[in-house]
Amino acid sequence: MSLRATARIAADADGGLPLLVGDGPLALRRTRAQGSYTRVTVVGAMSAPLGGDRLAIEAEVRDGARLLVDAAAATLALPGRSTEPAAYDVRISVGEEGVLRWLPEQLVSVHGSELRMRTTVELAATARLVLREEQILGRHGEPSGTLVTRLTVRRAGRPLLDQELAFGPGAPGGWDGGAVLGGHRATGQLLVVDPAFAVKPVDARPIGEHAVVTPLAGPAALVTAVAPEALVLRGLLDAALADLAPC
Template sequence: MTATARITAALDSRGVTTLPVLEGEGPLALRRVRGPGPAAHVCVIGAMSAPLGGDALRIEVDVQAGAALHITSAAATVALPGGRPGIPATYDVQLAIADDAELHWLPEPLISAAGSHLTMTTRATLAPTARLLLREEQILGRTGENPGLLASRLTVWRCGTPLLDQEAAYGPGVPGWDGPAGLAGYRAAGQLLHVEPGMGRAAARPAPRRADGPGGREHPPGPGESVTLPLADGAALTTALAPDGLALRRHLSAAC
């Protein structure tokens, strides 16, 4: 199955963010929902089981100048076995944010079920004064089961130059993914990227910060560990590991 969802947010003459394009296909159903503040709010709803082996899913988001858009999902995305054996599913997310525009990309977690094989890519392209809050969470296996094979890559471009480019792979056949240099026994991994104009000033740049598990530094939010690091051009990246999705969300929410 191949399916694409498209979202365009634009500012009208009254200064209100509208959604001239809101189109979903297959399992990618889109609904405009109520939310606080002046931003437009969209929820991605899984209309059927996906992704399965061989599925190609894609979400394209275009936030035009001055618009504000917040995107969530109704439930976790579960990568499942089945479909075309031996062929990985793909899930591509393309985000474009123009000058003075804002995007919050805050979906629910991705769960890699046993026997699944998924390649996920997220690419964000930002104008000089664009604002972005992006969260990614990966849960490796459902309760009591081993994970499937999951490969993910996140790239962020700002002003035509790379701000962040990182990739990770977990699951059967990936060397050392669960060892001390990998997840070290944890089963949930996530990151929170915050890009805000003005954070690049020396007085405003966040200092590196680490939060450990119970008894660790900085009164951490629960089991697991996280680290927040400043990036170039006014950005900060928090990376977290935790035993489950609830603890992972607590760490990332604390970073917010």
């Protein structure tokens, strides 16, 4: 039987969490604060998402609030009894002067799985955002499952970024070719949105051999990276995070 579950977070400027509700496999825990950020950790309570599951997380960062969301472990997209793809939706809003650091662990696309993940973000004009996504295509020594991810971000009501990625046997041909992954099995993105970039834009530049920083109109910067494995990918994105958004 397929699972339906939605977890919800709301953060206030005084550090409070007026809404912190886990559901099904998405358990939420308030954990030790990191600097000035209220911190919430997503703890997987069971194996999910499986084929046919419909999971969601909704996060509201209210005006002036500072929230860090991370995870206790990687998320594994697994095959299930249903032939339907699993769906995982993340819906985020950040109010005026709000700050969100969304730093989950890796998403692992297990062989035989099919997952469609959608992340939608609405930002106020003075909001700041750090959002990291990491996709690991198969466990060690196995082929990837089918994974489709879409990231849509709007700032002050205007489109900032709308990007879709598709990997695995259900994706269009060429996804693992030289023009896309070049044989790598780990890929990730780091999006940083900061009004300060309007005054001092980020320069386009490479990070090592397999990552690049791209300035976006908005003001924002997008880091895109590929790597042979998860540890190398995290190192590339951590280096970019320290440079673009150290706190």
